[in-house]
Amino acid sequence: SQQGEEDPQALSIQEGENATMNCSYKTSINNLQWYRQNSGRGLVHLILIRSNEREKHSGRLRVTLDTSKKSSSLLITASRAADTASYFCATDSGTYKYIFGTGTRLKVLA
């Protein structure tokens, strides 16, 4: 079964707008990561947030983590057409492996 579930499954916005996607998970974690996948390509790491962190920034990306609600959100500010991709969260529960969610498909319209 999937540990992470992203919401929404698909999101379409205009260039310049902000995009927010959420990830919920079931068990306690050591850390949570977000990845991007362009169509037909492998996944690329975006950002990692540890279980004792609440918020992290990287460029136009802002990630929050609420361990009490077992959820995380990824905010992409001032989106660009090049941000069009699928976004996945992945959780590490300390078992030598990550569990990936089902992903959010983001489409940014120029």
Add this chain to the structure above:
Amino acid sequence: NAGVTQTPKFRVLKTGQSMTLLCAQDMNHEYMYWYRQDPGMGLRLIHYSVGEGTTAKGEVPDGYNVSRLKKQNFLLGLESAAPSQTSVYFCASSWTTYYNEQFFGPGTRLTVL
């Protein structure tokens, strides 16, 4: 520095045929992983390895075997391919799991007829 490479990129098999997918990394990573990606299912872990000579089962190991004879290579084998194994296969590597990102290969698109 090529990162993670996968061979082949595409393959079509008939039911019952066998094949081996090769993953190679040049980053001296300890951990390596094989995932499959199906529409609407995200990535599911097939097998993984925490070091040369070691392998372990992931979420969906049935029908697959793996070997890690050299640190830089991780092989995924299908002994008798089935249509249910039609998928895109991704290999990834990392230093360890704790607080380390995974680096992914470009994927292998496999179709089993």
